[in-house]
Amino acid sequence: MPIALLKFPTDLLRDVFKFCDPFELYKLSKCSKRTQRSIKLSGRKNWRIRYFDPGTVIIYVDHWLYRFEKAEKKEDYFKGSMLKPMSMRYPDEVVDLFFNLLDTFGICRVGMLSIDFRNFESFSNIANILIERNMEIEEFHIGSEPDVKDAAHIMPLVNRMNITQYFECDPRFLCRFHYQLETFPKKVFINWSYWFNIGQLLNNSCVRMELFKSNLSNQDLDVFLRKWKNPETFPNLGWLKIYGKKIDNQSPILDMIPPIQIVGNPRAEVTFGYRKDIVDGVPVSKDDGTVGWLKVELGGRWPELKFLVVNPDDTVITSR
Amino acid sequence: MSSTEQGTSSAAPAEPTTAPESAAAPEVPESFYYVHGKDKVVHKVSAGALQHSALIHGMISNLGYTEEQAKANPFPFENIDGDILQMVVDWCNQHKGKPTPPEDTNLPKQKEKLFDLVLAVNYLEIKELLTYCCKQVAMMVKGKSPEEIREIWMIPTDAEDEAAEKEAKKRAGKEAAGETAAAAGDAK
Incomplete structure (x- = not known):
């Protein structure tokens, strides 16, 4: 027996919608513009959204997580599972779904964007709108994928996006293009970081940075660490880790020829989501008295530099 | 009971x-x-x-x-x-x-x-x-x-909503015109 739902006053609609899960509200939003407006009026939770290439979108709040996956066949439309994690297959283009969810649920924060270049056009459409709305993106992850022909277009987008917490870049970009990271969230991890040069390192404002397969040399790192010693430079930096073949024993870093370590020195340890530590490092002082622990190792497949800045609030120094 | x-x-x-x-x-x-x-x-x-x-x-x-x-x-x-x-x-x-x-x-x-x-x-x-x-x-x-939700909850389509809105505006216009004419008649 049908009932004319939209004839209910707004407070009653709100009470009804409280018992509908996001999948039902999404389907309802597709019925008409008026129903979508009614859902918006019915109050908002603090939903956040995640996007995973090529077509998965998740919205979540507290301990609730709803997963929308692209339907391959018409018979799968709106089918899904209510077992955790709850999921439903959608028929739309992923861009349409993404913006429908943003608008219907009044989402103003993106928890994560994860792309692997399988659907770059969709991603760039999403990125452009997020830029237009200046929406906060907590984490942005560029996943590993062999075909990265669109990589040249990614950095201009990244630099305009409001990424606040974490940027991770896994793939190996083509050498013939120039890539420049100009804005920095708190944490950065770049796997194939050959393109991340000293200019970008000197420009960073990160708390934690990890650069693998780097082209930075002893001279570059010497310049960076000397700059760090000046008061008020890199005030956020807590952890720097660099793997690179150009770190060698041919020239000094802060007047020390690598390897740089003193066996028997204490363990300096800090937790940034997960634990980072330096054992047998060498203390280096900033001109304002801040201490950092430096260690450079040349053995192993990739020479590595680790630098941990002591923060009395979260750094633990253990004698050995 | x-x-x-x-x-x-x-x-x-x-x-x-x-x-x-x-x-x-x-x-x-x-x-x-x-x-x-x-x-x-x-x-x-x-x-x-x-x-x-x-x-x-x-x-x-x-x-x-x-x-x-x-x-x-x-x-x-x-x-x-x-x-x-x-x-x-x-x-x-x-x-x-x-x-x-x-x-x-x-x-x-x-x-x-x-x-x-x-x-x-x-x-x-x-x-x-x-x-x-x-x-x-x-x-x-x-x-x-x-589609099923639309039927169960009697939700009009966008086109139906637009048509209803147009109709309501037209009716309101006619009513306003009628009131103006009546007021003019009263004045005479």
């Missing part, structure tokens, strides 16, 4: 029968009030049962009626159909003095009456029953496609 008599007016209600009492008789004599809906059928309901309705509870707390005064002045709910009010009164009697369990088997099941029941319960401010009714409405579309 309360019983009722037909055809009584709010000004002179016929003698209604009393709703059944719970097994344990209250120590203090219970006060009763009288309500009627659109059909003018008067229902005698105890103050205890009426406590579920924030609206009626608020009204009776301010009145301080005697039994005779209450009988002579039943609360008129002209906007509620008689059968709907009957359902509500039944529910209030069944749940007198006790909270509603999460899965209440005594709740009204008639889907065809759900729309009017929700509006009545909302008007009477019976929070627990309203919650249940809203849940029932929401459950109607569980697992349905947008």
Whole structure:
């Protein structure tokens, strides 16, 4: 027996919608513009959204997580599972779904964007709108994928996006293009970081940075660490880790020829989501008295530099 | 279940029968009030049962009626159909003095009456029953496609909404023009 739902006053609609899960509200939003407006009026939770290439979108709040996956066949439309994690297959283009969810649920924060270049056009459409709305993106992850022909277009987008917490870049970009990271969230991890040069390192404002397969040399790192010693430079930096073949024993870093370590020195340890530590490092002082622990190792497949800045609030120094 | 008599007016209600009492008789004599809906059928309901309705509870707390005064002045709910009010009164009697369990088997099941029941319960401010009714409405579309939802909840398409909006504007325009003409006629 049908009932004319939209004839209910707004407070009653709100009470009804409280018992509908996001999948039902999404389907309802597709019925008409008026129903979508009614859902918006019915109050908002603090939903956040995640996007995973090529077509998965998740919205979540507290301990609730709803997963929308692209339907391959018409018979799968709106089918899904209510077992955790709850999921439903959608028929739309992923861009349409993404913006429908943003608008219907009044989402103003993106928890994560994860792309692997399988659907770059969709991603760039999403990125452009997020830029237009200046929406906060907590984490942005560029996943590993062999075909990265669109990589040249990614950095201009990244630099305009409001990424606040974490940027991770896994793939190996083509050498013939120039890539420049100009804005920095708190944490950065770049796997194939050959393109991340000293200019970008000197420009960073990160708390934690990890650069693998780097082209930075002893001279570059010497310049960076000397700059760090000046008061008020890199005030956020807590952890720097660099793997690179150009770190060698041919020239000094802060007047020390690598390897740089003193066996028997204490363990300096800090937790940034997960634990980072330096054992047998060498203390280096900033001109304002801040201490950092430096260690450079040349053995192993990739020479590595680790630098941990002591923060009395979260750094633990253990004698050995 | 309360019983009722037909055809009584709010000004002179016929003698209604009393709703059944719970097994344990209250120590203090219970006060009763009288309500009627659109059909003018008067229902005698105890103050205890009426406590579920924030609206009626608020009204009776301010009145301080005697039994005779209450009988002579039943609360008129002209906007509620008689059968709907009957359902509500039944529910209030069944749940007198006790909270509603999460899965209440005594709740009204008639889907065809759900729309009017929700509006009545909302008007009477019976929070627990309203919650249940809203849940029932929401459950109607569980697992349905947008097309099915559109049918179940009678949702017009965008085109239908636009057409209705145009029609409403046209009607409003005509009415305004009619009023202007009438005013001009009066002036002459």
